[in-house]
Amino acid sequence: MYMRNIIKRIALSTLFISTCSCVWAQWTGPKKKPAEQVELKYGPITPTNRKDANMEAFRDYGLGQFIHWGVYAIPGNEWEGVSARGGAAASEWIRTWRGPTAPKGWQNIYDNLYKQFEAKDFDAKKWAKQAKEMGAKYLIFTTKHHDGFALWPTKYSDYNITKSPYKKDIVKEVVDAYTAEGIDVYLYFSVLEWNNPDYLYAEPKTTEENEKFNRFLKYTRNQLLELLDNYPQVKGLWFDGTWDASWKSAYDFTYQLEKELRDKHKDLVIGSRFRNDENGARHFDSNGALLGDYEQGWERKFPQDYAWLDGNDWDAVMTIPPNGWGYMKDWTGLYTKTTDDIIDLMMQSVSMNGNLVLNFGPDGNGLMHPGEDIIAKELGDWMKINGEAVYGVRHSDLPVSKLGYYTQKGEDLYLTVINRPVNNNVRITVPKVATEVPVAALLLDGLQSLGVKHADIGLDLDKNTYYDITLPKSFQSDRAFVIKIKMGAPNSKSDRLMDAKM
């Protein structure tokens, strides 16, 4: 519902009508498998839960960085002192600014902004270093957003970086700098292009429309192959703007293209937002099977329960302001997420086997927003102490804790404490049948050992037993903190209390 409202808002704020008849419930709530399986030609190409190195790395990332950069960074959600808030759906959508506040001839102004794209402070190495310090393990970078402006010197469109005063290949600089820091790169690519005359929103019907859209499809294929040729180090492609009826009707083309991209680039990771099946089902095909290598629908929203994921890989992409992915100069009057919020959302994701991808929107000169710099630093400081609870961990099957989030790596269980108990007693609930129970505990901050005591509190008909860890009163923290708990065989069989006879 929430999502539908977002899409509706986006659709209303533009003249273009993006229709979407997707089965929303499948990717914003618990999975619903259809009662009957239908015959499909355009289902998944890759198996779910791929075991190759790229997908294993994806499962271990924990934290990623998203960067939205393009000519929309120049206005930064305002123009000549007038805010685009309320007039455009988001800062990177500012080209669609409509209504009473929109500057005269705005689209034309926007389409000429590339002539001012100097990026004079841009330093990819500095970005990569900051990302590394923050603890990000992968980057998703916008090569081309909905405005169609390509940040690489594409042979297939003139609307690209070589025509700007900056001239040089930004995608290459970013891919090289992040790769050098050991951060994997995924390329964001919008299929939808607002100012391409060959792009269509509706399904092509006439011969002329078919010719146009086929040209557009060919162009899209060329650009994608070009990206893989130019930047062979990349691990994945992150698609966007694939919701229009035109693209949805091209399911045979997109199926062949996905195969071609995968054949060309070994173990390429592609999320579920690239293509649909022949019935228009997106993210999941008409039989409920995941289309792509991981769920790509968790955008500014979260699964409420681990079971909703049905074992699929996923990540959540997240803005610091409520919405707005491109640079937004003015953050006043908006709730911007705090480092604590982000730690909470990250641990929520990781505890359910997902990654959190935090978005940055640098300004037109290539500098991060000052608020982003602060969060990167604070998050990095936290990750240096607590990162082992985030990287390479998996969901724990223990009953959900009210105190925070569990993650697990082999015999090491991590509890990220968000809600510290007032009596300092951290109680771990363990099923009585468990073969592994807490045997030792350590605070990651300060590496202080903590005592673990078995506490059978004797509740009737209780399937669980309890292990108590005492936090020293002297330990103070104004952020979430992590207790690392060693799991092992129980010291002695727990007392089997008799259930009441009634």
Ligand code: JFZ
């Ligand atoms: C898209 C873009 O329109 C936006 O500008 C940004 O790049 C973001 C990362 O992706 O926006 C979407 C796409 C999908 C949903 C919401 C916003 N969704 O599935 O809820």
